[in-house]
Amino acid sequence: MTFIDLRDRYGITQLAFNMDGRAVLCGKARALGREYVLKATGIVIERSSKNLKIPTGEIEILVEEFDVLNESKIPPFTIEDNTDGGEEQRMKYRYLDLRRNVIKKNIELRHKMSVETRNYMNAQGFIEVETPCLIKSTPEGARDFVVPSRMNAGEFYALPQSPQTFKQLLMVAGYDRYYQIVRCFRDEDLRSDRQPEFTQIDCEMSFVTKEDILNTFEGLAKYLFKNVRGIEVNDFPRISYADAMKYYGSDKPDIRFEMKFVELKSSGSSPHLGGLEGGNSPFEGGKGDVIDLTSGKNFKVFDDAELVVGICASGCGEYSRKQLDELTEFMKRPQIGATGLVYVKCNNDGTFKSSVDKFYNEEYLKKWAATFQAKPGDLILILAGNTEKTRKALCELRIEMGNRLGLRNPDIFAPLWVTDFPLLEWDEETHRFYAKHHPFTSPKPEDIPLLETNPAAARANAYDLVINGVEIGGGSIRIHKKDLQKKMLKTLGFTDEEAQSQFGFLMNAFEYGAPPHGGIAFGFDRWCAVFGGSESIRDYIAFPKNNAGRDIMIDSPSAISQQQLDELNIRLAPGNKK
Ligand code: ASP
Numbered sequence: 001m002t003f004i005d006l007r008d009r010y011g012i013t014q015l016a017f018n019m020d021g022r023a024v025l026c027g028k029a030r031a032l033g034r035e036y037v038l039k040a041t042g043i044v045i046e047r048s049s050k051n052l053k054i055p056t057g058e059i060e061i062l063v064e065e066f067d068v069l070n071e072s073k074i075p076p077f078t079i080e081d082n083t084d085g086g087e088e089q090r091m092k093y094r095y096l097d098l099r100r101n102v103i104k105k106n107i108e109l110r111h112k113m114s115v116e117t118r119n120y121m122n123a124q125g126f127i128e129v130e131t132p133c134l135i136k137s138t139p140e141g142a143r144d145f146v147v148p149s150r151m152n153a154g155e156f157y158a159l160p161q162s163p164q165t166f167k168q169l170l171m172v173a174g175y176d177r178y179y180q181i182v183r184c185f186r187d188e189d190l191r192s193d194r195q196p197e198f199t200q201i202d203c204e205m206s207f208v209t210k211e212d213i214l215n216t217f218e219g220l221a222k223y224l225f226k227n228v229r230g231i232e233v234n235d236f237p238r239i240s241y242a243d244a245m246k247y248y249g250s251d252k253p254d255i256r257f258e259m260k261f262v263e264l265k266s267s268g269s270s271p272h273l274g275g276l277e278g279g280n281s282p283f284e285g286g287k288g289d290v291i292d293l294t295s296g297k298n299f300k301v302f303d304d305a306e307l308v309v310g311i312c313a314s315g316c317g318e319y320s321r322k323q324l325d326e327l328t329e330f331m332k333r334p335q336i337g338a339t340g341l342v343y344v345k346c347n348n349d350g351t352f353k354s355s356v357d358k359f360y361n362e363e364y365l366k367k368w369a370a371t372f373q374a375k376p377g378d379l380i381l382i383l384a385g386n387t388e389k390t391r392k393a394l395c396e397l398r399i400e401m402g403n404r405l406g407l408r409n410p411d412i413f414a415p416l417w418v419t420d421f422p423l424l425e426w427d428e429e430t431h432r433f434y435a436k437h438h439p440f441t442s443p444k445p446e447d448i449p450l451l452e453t454n455p456a457a458a459r460a461n462a463y464d465l466v467i468n469g470v471e472i473g474g475g476s477i478r479i480h481k482k483d484l485q486k487k488m489l490k491t492l493g494f495t496d497e498e499a500q501s502q503f504g505f506l507m508n509a510f511e512y513g514a515p516p517h518g519g520i521a522f523g524f525d526r527w528c529a530v531f532g533g534s535e536s537i538r539d540y541i542a543f544p545k546n547n548a549g550r551d552i553m554i555d556s557p558s559a560i561s562q563q564q565l566d567e568l569n570i571r572l573a574p575g576n577k578k
Helices: 023-030 087-092 101-123 164-172 210-229 241-248 321-332 362-372 387-404 482-491 496-509 524-531 562-567
Strands: 002-008 011-017 037-046 059-070 146-148 156-158 177-185 197-206 238-240 262-266 307-313 342-346 352-354 379-385 415-419 424-427 432-435 462-467 470-477 517-523
Touching: 002 023, 002 037, 011 023, 011 037, 023 059, 101 177, 101 210, 101 524, 164 177, 164 197, 164 496, 164 517, 197 210, 197 524, 210 415, 210 462, 210 470, 210 517, 210 524, 238 241, 241 387, 241 415, 262 362, 307 387, 321 387, 342 362, 352 362, 362 379, 379 387, 462 517, 470 524, 482 496, 517 524
Parallel strands: 011 059, 238 415
Antiparallel strands: 002 011, 037 059, 146 156, 177 197, 197 517, 262 307, 307 379, 342 352, 342 379, 415 462, 424 432, 462 470, 470 517
């Protein structure tokens, strides 16, 4: 007998060739190579040795006739779940990579996500409206990709970073429930969860409050959890930005596990609010009590620190010297940049062992342990320094401990809303405010006066959806009045003329009966990846680009001809000719 695994989109079917009586056919079958395209006719029979792991494992086809429809070169890597192909090869031969089951499943998941998204949105009375790709800059915090205009020499279109202004114009036009599964373009440095072009589920509604939006889109998320992943999820918790920073050191906390930050020393103010260091914050959550359980014992690192904060790793009290050194090294890597890591081991006999027990006696350590609600057998890990940096670093440590303790299971989902972001972010380099979300986001009504007096303290009427430590979406209630929009742009450093030339179209529209409105957009590729249990969005995009923004399969970007350049009125700087 000779057997061939015949693969198509739906799986594998075994072809069987019997030497008895069909020796010629059998010989022909033996000469076939991998990835040949076949057409076979025969009789479906029950297999003598069954493979119950695959749906077609109980049958085979006893072939009577077959044709080779096309031959194949030997593929550069094996078309199997665990392929021997490296990233580069897989991208170059993406059409072969897409044949692999694991990738095919991702692409199917993506399809299911878009079908179910449309089902939900349509049932809620939203209509899908397309918006243009050749537009003028929409600021979303990245660089624009630009397209030269042949018919308007010296002028450029920008590709949309999102359809933000268009969806707002649709609200002015009276289309009170809009959505679009839409491509967006941002020219920024790439990481595994970023692509220069990516897809959003973009949504906008009129006559709504933040509450309406959170409910509608929590509904979408629950619907997708149920219909795509088969999971019922509870109501999503909500946390303010200030609390997210205080307890998790991140505005996208992974709350699959607790391990919240506990402060041993803090000044009570949060420097995150408005991005200004040391500013007094109007945010309730960020405004912790002033506490100090560390000063006065001559331990300079803590005495000099603005914040002393730690986490309690349950059951890690028996970590060895080596394990602790490893963690310290992990924290000292340049990506994190901590100068050291203090530990307190809570021994099973109720005593403590700490790297700072020269400075802090048993009584102190006991008080710390009580603050952390640590039990015998637990390990407390503490960092100290500038508030913002220390929180960021401790966030990395928390995630690392979560990984080590197996608390970040990709099959468990913990969604939440993060709300009340600062409206603005101060940039030290350019010495100006940037919109934390985008310039069309409305301040909370009670914070509007702060735009005049203390812009850094103004909170935005904005919200993010976070799942398992990944920002899945974000949005806001928008400004819908010209005056406030003007004031906002002025706060961002635009002169009246600049504001008018860049955003006049929107502000003018606000003068023709613009309804109050708000919306949200979800990163579709990311959401697919999170549902698929992966950190990389590339495996959920049929034809992604690599880290350098290149499509190495089609070899793009690439040079264009002199004639094309001439038509576009473009002259390249010397040295940039290819
Ligand atoms: N346009 C925003 C973004 O792309 C989303 C929104 O505010 O609706 O992040």
